[in-house]
Amino acid sequence: MAATRELSHVYPLGSRVNEAGRLEVGGCDALELAREHGTPAYVVAEDDLRARARAFQQALAARHDDFEVLFASKAFPCTAAYRLFAAEGLSCDVASGGELHMALAGGFEPARIYLHGNAKSEAELRQALEAGVGHVVIDNFDDVDRLERLVGPGNSQRVLVRVTPGIKPSTHDFVSTGHIDSKFGLELDDARAAIDRLRSSDRLELRGIHIHIGSQIFELGSFRRAIEAIAGLGEFPVYDLGGGLGVAYTAEDEPPSIEAYIEAKVAAAHEALGRERRLLIEPGRALVANAGVTLYTIETVKRGLSTYVGVDGGMSDNLRPMLYGSVYEAAIADRLDPGGELCQVAGKHCESGDVVVHDVHLHEPRPGDVLVTPATGAYGHAMANNYNGVPRPPVVFCRDGDARVVVRRETYDDLLSRDAG
Numbered sequence: 211m212a213a214t215r216e217l218s219h220v221y222p223l224g225s226r227v228n229e230a231g232r233l234e235v236g237g238c239d240a241l242e243l244a245r246e247h248g249t250p251a252y253v254v255a256e257d258d259l260r261a262r263a264r265a266f267q268q269a270l271a272a273r274h275d276d277f278e279v280l281f282a283s284k285a286f287p288c289t290a291a292y293r294l295f296a297a298e299g300l301s302c303d304v305a306s307g308g309e310l311h312m313a314l315a316g317g318f319e320p321a322r323i324y325l326h327g328n329a330k331s332e333a334e335l336r337q338a339l340e341a342g343v344g345h346v347v348i349d350n351f352d353d354v355d356r357l358e359r360l361v362g363p364g365n366s367q368r369v370l371v372r373v374t375p376g377i378k379p380s381t382h383d384f385v386s387t388g389h390i391d392s393k394f395g396l397e398l399d400d401a402r403a404a405i406d407r408l409r410s411s412d413r414l415e416l417r418g419i420h421i422h423i424g425s426q427i428f429e430l431g432s433f434r435r436a437i438e439a440i441a442g443l444g445e446f447p448v449y450d451l452g453g454g455l456g457v458a459y460t461a462e463d464e465p466p467s468i469e470a471y472i473e474a475k476v477a478a479a480h481e482a483l484g485r486e487r488r489l490l491i492e493p494g495r496a497l498v499a500n501a502g503v504t505l506y507t508i509e510t511v512k513r514g515l516s517t518y519v520g521v522d523g524g525m526s527d528n529l530r531p532m533l534y535g536s537v538y539e540a541a542i543a544d545r546l547d548p549g550g551e552l553c554q555v556a557g558k559h560c561e562s563g564d565v566v567v568h569d570v571h572l573h574e575p576r577p578g579d580v581l582v583t584p585a586t587g588a589y590g591h592a593m594a595n596n597y598n599g600v601p602r603p604p605v606v607f608c609r610d611g612d613a614r615v616v617v618r619r620e621t622y623d624d625l626l627s628r629d630a631g
């Protein structure tokens with residue numbers, strides 16, 4: 211096994227195959243991580259998170275004076291990630307009272323928090339007002355009614371209006387949000403009505419427009435079209451242009467760079483919306499996906515028509531293959547060279563669809579081997595669950611050879627901890 215082999219761009223920045231021929235993430239040897247912290251485990255390279263946060267900020271700073279980069283925290287809602295991105299100077303988008311609670315615990319200044327949600331409860335709105343969040347993003351007319359009532363006379367709350375621009379990007383339907391008849395936001399005519407209403411409100415201060423057309427998008431033209439679609443709504447000081455930049459899940463995937471993505475959005479905004487605006491973007495996946503890998507242990511190798519490599523996790527730690535048919539890579543953490551036997555990496559859950567990676571080549575997989583799936587930093591921990599009573603994995607941050615657990619593994623007692631009778 212070549213000790214110096216380069217890993218593809220799917221792996222966290224700074225990852226390598228070390229002298230022992232093993233995967234190293236954040237300077238930490240994957241087999242040692244597995245021994246010390248157990249498997250499955252989410253392993254995250256802290257420097258990768260920081261580098262991408264800086265890349266977004268630098269790409270914007272090079273093109274536009276007045277901007278904010280918001281961490282779309284649904285992609286990786288853990289206190290340590292909130293803390294890291296707050297320290298990097300990012301703002302934060304939260305999609306629920308729970309994410310708001312975590313963002314505050316992670317140290318985000320309330321003024322830098324934006325509350326989203328297509329079905330916000332009164333309790334969530336009250337929580338946001340009490341916390342003093344900077345902006346609430348209006349998604350529907352009920353938001354306007356409730357918020358006006360809760361803000362009360364003599365007070366004021368800044369808001370954005372989420373607009374559905376009628377653009378359908380090329381991505382999975384489940385993560386497409388800007389098309390006509392979306393459950394999110396207000397279509398252009400309704401948005402105009404909401405804008406009129408907000409402009410005459412003495413309690414809600416309309417600052418601008420928000421759009422987010424979807425996620426895991428490679429085609430930059432759809433972002434441009436969405437920005438052009440909102441140009442006729444009037445002039446506003448703030449435009450939140452959403453997230454959506456796609457990432458590489460396999461070595462063959464070539465998503466646009468952060469630089470190209472920002473260039474496309476900023477250029478379209480300058481042309482369609484004007485230059486003297488505050489521009490916001492909300493990256494989630496592209497900030498965190500490639501910073502993380504999941505380590506599993508192989509429990510069984512069953513050879514028949516197919517070779518099923520059964521691991522100790524699956525759809526409880528990564529729902530994405532089952533929900534969206536998402537394609538991942540896998541490798542044995544100390545035999546990473548391409549080639550080997552054609553395998554199906556099966557999860558441990560009681561469903562035939564629980565296959566983590568289809569049709570991947572692995573070198574002599576054996577029970578006890580550590581298997582890695584890269585690019586699990588986004589929407590993995592976020593969507594983890596306890597199906598089949600499987601405890602959720604820990605999150606381990608790695609940096610310069612030091613590993614620290616930032617979310618501990620769930621225990622069996624945790625599974626009983628909400629019992630109330």
Ligand code: LLP
Nearest residue numbers: 282422425426453454455492493494495589
């Ligand atoms: N802003 C808003 C309002 C959003 O709804 C989202 C994602 C983002 C920003 C961040 O988008 P990103 O940069 O991550 O594409 N669970 C799915 C993804 C759902 C995305 C939901 N909204 C998955 O695992 O692919």
